[in-house]
Amino acid sequence: MNKIPLKGVIAYPVTPFDHHENVDIPLFKKQVERLVQSGSHAIAPLGSTGVLPYLNDSEKEALTEATIQQVAGRVPTLVGVSNLTTERTIYHAQFAEKAGATAVMIIPMSYWKLTDDEIVQHYDAVSSKISIPIMAYNNPATSGVDMSTTLLKRLLQIPNVTMIKESTGDVQRMHLLRKELGEEVAFYNGSNPLALAAFAAGAHGWCTAAPNLIPELNIALYNAVMDNNLEKARKIFYKQADLLRFIVAKGLPRSVKAGLDLLGVGGGAFRSPLKPLSDEEITELDSILSTIKGGVTV
Amino acid sequence: MNKIPLKGVIAYPVTPFDHHENVDIPLFKKQVERLVQSGSHAIAPLGSTGVLPYLNDSEKEALTEATIQQVAGRVPTLVGVSNLTTERTIYHAQFAEKAGATAVMIIPMSYWKLTDDEIVQHYDAVSSKISIPIMAYNNPATSGVDMSTTLLKRLLQIPNVTMIKESTGDVQRMHLLRKELGEEVAFYNGSNPLALAAFAAGAHGWCTAAPNLIPELNIALYNAVMDNNLEKARKIFYKQADLLRFIVAKGLPRSVKAGLDLLGVGGGAFRSPLKPLSDEEITELDSILSTIKGGVTV
Amino acid sequence: MNKIPLKGVIAYPVTPFDHHENVDIPLFKKQVERLVQSGSHAIAPLGSTGVLPYLNDSEKEALTEATIQQVAGRVPTLVGVSNLTTERTIYHAQFAEKAGATAVMIIPMSYWKLTDDEIVQHYDAVSSKISIPIMAYNNPATSGVDMSTTLLKRLLQIPNVTMIKESTGDVQRMHLLRKELGEEVAFYNGSNPLALAAFAAGAHGWCTAAPNLIPELNIALYNAVMDNNLEKARKIFYKQADLLRFIVAKGLPRSVKAGLDLLGVGGGAFRSPLKPLSDEEITELDSILSTIKGGVTV
């Protein structure tokens, strides 16, 4: 097993619904296919973008299977299996492994703020039940708990925990990760507006929903960094900065689905209480996408 | 129907588990019985204290039925039915009504931060499917969304939304509620350390897990306020202030269960990843409870 | 010497300027006279309201002397002598004592965040050079440092430090002060919107600029609390809540001066870069004051 099977642009699909608010698997597969064909380096269903917490168990299973079937081994898959209870997290992690996922992503969901020991035991319990790599995900805004570098160091000693996704939105945290956890730590950036700063800081990859809308620019940024061409990377980053800021400000599912509609792919409907962007916001997004399209020759 | 059927000390039971992490209904009923017998003015299962988000649907239903059966109409019941999706919220609200709940409590859970319109539509959809009162609950730390007084004013225009629970921890918000929503607005305090300030500000009631441990002091505080005796209220409040601060700082389920164990009632086990307090914390709680017991003559 | 010479409503005058931006001492004296005559229990020049940090040394001295001369012993005076350097703080504290001040107020101004030891040494150095009481003032928003109860406990062991003014805006801090520092600790509330909650919590006094505009209501609130009449206190508090919120939101010097103009007293001009409220804001203030005046029969 490759312990660190992910790098580059890790693309997060949305979860489309039909007009009865049921998951639309055929549209989902079409969206996944686009992500693979446009050059994404990995596919990550059931993340925040994929509204994981709004889905029931059988929907999660269907989306896991649909992803792996559609990707068909062309690139790695990273399946979100986070759950408030340890028991359900193990259940979904085992399901993902059996279905053929390359790795699983786990955030320590915390309605009640977890202690460091509780978090270690949670990851440890899951790790002992699977044999594929785990990406530990730090996003205090979502999980309610901010994992210190001391805690992350403990997590990395658990056999399958080999990767860290960092989404505090503060590039200094990435510097600290690398200083504290060693130069070779595999950390991934989950904050879109930090894409350039994170790659400059040495991130292995970028976890992002943006390839649903502007895959060429996302991948070109990564390539410029790999080519050690900072000037080009900066130029490419600023071309997409408005879009990255917009999708974060408006919420990833809402803005990515609106963008997919604008691009003619179809984003699918929402599950209540989530609703589409307003007409005004859609017009703003259209304008950002048009400006980018007009200027893209990367 | 009484549109505002709640006042005074609204007691929140924990959800005890057995050592296989299954819900322990007999112990739960015993705990509810204690709350009723010690004089609580209402019983509110399936709140944060009751670890609502960690339970599956059938567990929620069993706890709802157990509460209503045990309370047997002696005091009102307020059942938590919050859910990320509108569909599941309606489902549980209807279940609670059918089971005989006096009212339901709904917080706008928000993995993806909801817009004001989405929140209004959410409450409106639930309200249209039931005919018992709804308490709208504002707790940005938990829900991820801070409902403005403007939004709360909109919610109060929805037929069944008649009560507001406020847990920002800032007493100025209660002042604002009363100024903006009218002197007669039925607002309830959900922040234990603010108990005195909230009653001073005119709160109708106090939503609290503390009656599991110190019901006499909780009720005595309310009575002193009703008697317009500020000096007595202040004195009684300071007697319980350490306990209120402790249970909030350590997490309500952990600290209340530890306290129930110390009192010989039995708090029940936890569902992973949540674990009990440390021995050191239990000793601290024991000392706080002993100090209170030594001095209680309200 | 009375070690705790202050209680009740401690009134903060503004510092009026003429149209050359020089301090207008005659107008200042007139404003101080109004504060004394309207029943304030103490007068506190050179606070934030008095734009202390915008004044040079000789202006501070002139305002200190003008206050003490005008008050003429009718009520105690509390003179602000805070300064970034210890040397200047000592200088102004000695000046105030010599001029006849009852007590001095000192906030640990911190361009560079001070350590606990630095703060203790600062107060200790000042205390050793004077023999009147010191009020230690905690206001992290202004000073950049939030003094813990542990630190305040250390400060209270310094001979002349006998009083604490608390302005974090969080009533829980007052509860903590009283629990940690003992029931008899003399703490004062510096957050206008918390006036009711702070008195309910046991504050000795209320440090406020509001008596420049609505002295009757401010003093009536204190009297209702002294009479142990919570219902009356609540009613009186809500009458003034809008005004208290407004003056804090818009800045005390700007809003109090605008109010003094509206009342026909004259607030005086500003020192640049500070400018008056906008016309729109003045209209809003006028409306708040008119509503209060219409309804005042305390």
Add this chain to the structure above:
Amino acid sequence: MNKIPLKGVIAYPVTPFDHHENVDIPLFKKQVERLVQSGSHAIAPLGSTGVLPYLNDSEKEALTEATIQQVAGRVPTLVGVSNLTTERTIYHAQFAEKAGATAVMIIPMSYWKLTDDEIVQHYDAVSSKISIPIMAYNNPATSGVDMSTTLLKRLLQIPNVTMIKESTGDVQRMHLLRKELGEEVAFYNGSNPLALAAFAAGAHGWCTAAPNLIPELNIALYNAVMDNNLEKARKIFYKQADLLRFIVAKGLPRSVKAGLDLLGVGGGAFRSPLKPLSDEEITELDSILSTIKGGVTV
């Protein structure tokens, strides 16, 4: 006049005191000389590092003159002239210009939070009285006001305001500056730990006290960026990251002076209430400096 006369590493000297807490001009000149000789691209006295707010007018004037005399035109000088009042800011700006400063730096100090209009009038008033460039400085932690890009756009329309120093510590603000104010906006990074991210984002320069201790690494980082060599820049950045984090965490005057003592240059004494680092902190700094020295071959 060159409207944007600064780029690269802009070095901030400390202000040394003697043991009577008087400014030590000879030692200051020695420190400035080291900064120039070690290759700094500009010298900036009377910044936060130089404890500007703790100095009186004649001390500020002496330090301004000493800097310009010692630098003797070898590199540009940027003199801090910020003051709470507009009148004093003009005074010091005029003094700096007359003394021969290349440019002045102005932060909108705000004991009372300034409105946008007040800030514009403040800069406008100063600008109209001098004819050298002004660097507008945004640092909400210090000034209490966070200048929006909309406000900065207004400031850049004032004749002499041609440069922006950004110290929110959030690299996204720099992205926004460049998107909103145009690709050619001259922005400077004032947050040491963001040095790499800011240069990646296109900063013209880095305002820093670090050249007092590790000038070779600071300048090497800038050179690597100019050479478009991201890998080298990253490597050099991580060599100095611990030191940059340390001096920010412990306070620039304290840590830089301790480092100058360790390097045998002499940092000078402090003005109370500021005190030196603790022995423990000095040992930590020594270890960081030794590790860097051991590995420096840039």
